[in-house]
Amino acid sequence: MKKTERATEIHARLSRRYPEPEPALHWSDxxxxxxxxxxxxxxxxxxxxxxxxxxxxxxxxxxxxxxxxxxxxxxxxxxxxxxxxxxxxxxxxxxxxxxxxxxxxxxxxxxxxxxxxxxxxxxxxxxxxxxGINEGIAVDTHVKRLAFRMGLTAKTDPVQIEKDLMPLYPREQWGDINHYLVFFGREVCPARKPKCDICELNDICPKKGVK
Known part of the structure; x- marks a missing residue:
């Protein structure tokens, strides 16, 4: 599977898992x-x-x-x-x-x-x-880890990772893909023990089991 196809499939599957993504942080303005x-x-x-x-x-x-x-x-x-x-x-x-x-x-x-x-x-x-303005993709530790494990980047610097991710997704998806990867990283693909046996991305993950 090409990187672009994998990126599209990741978004499609995670959008079904998280139909209404929003920050876990509490805020009103x-x-x-x-x-x-x-x-x-x-x-x-x-x-x-x-x-x-x-x-x-x-x-x-x-x-x-x-x-x-x-x-x-x-x-x-x-x-x-x-x-x-x-x-x-x-x-x-x-x-x-x-x-x-x-x-x-x-x-x-x-x-x-x-x-x-x-x-x-x-x-x-x-x-x-x-x-509601997308000028970039926020790269935190979860996005960094999943982008690497899913073969979307080989970089380690957040700015370079962002540059690799942005062409893979339409601009209107930049905000949501951050939420998807953060939530999925916390729930299914943590740093120490990725839950590959229950992962809905398992079949398209080029680095499954990698810590």
Whole structure:
């Protein structure tokens, strides 16, 4: 099976498994999704979903976050790990949004990646889910692992993996394929013990059983 055919089949099968994909993170507006995604780095979504209600109760708006004491932010986000960097980046992002983007989360990759701590992965997630705009495919650890195991890339760098994946899918599928691979990676194809015996992609997987 050619790589393009395999990619198409992966999307078709996983779209049946996950008919209404959406982020596991809890959010109600673009800023909340941006913060939640930033906090999710090296942290579980479950943990982030416990922290964000506290964060947004204390700093409900972007302006509030921009004016927050960074040490107070550190205390609130401490349990998500790397809390000093995350606190500093969130405050910096909020400040730039207020000063440069009139208090509105920007709607383009070029603008989003100018915000503190926001790289292509976070920007792609915010654009696709908050605005319905697909400018890239978010590559996290699950997407990276499954893209390799399914023979869609041989690269290890997330930016290069994204470049390999984007031509394999129509632009309108870029947001969903991230969700599919993330969910499937957690449920069926984890890093240590892939469940090949129950995997609906088993028959088209060129690296089944690879850890």
């Amino acid at each position: 673009p800023w909340q999704l941006l913060v939640a995604t930033a906090l999710s780095a090296q942290c579980t979504d479950e943990r982030v979903n416990k922290v964000t209600p506290i964060f947004f109760e204390k700093w409900p708006t972007i302006a509030d976050a921009a004016g927050a004491d960074v040490m107070e932010v550190e205390e609130v986000v401490r349990s998500t790990g790397f809390f000093r960097n995350k606190a500093r980046n969130i405050k910096a992002a909020a400040t730039r949004i207020m000063e440069v983007y009139s208090g509105e989360v920007p709607r383009s990759m070029a603008e989003l990646i100018t915000l503190g701590g926001v790289a292509r992965k976070t920007a792609s997630i915010v654009l696709a889910n908050a605005f």
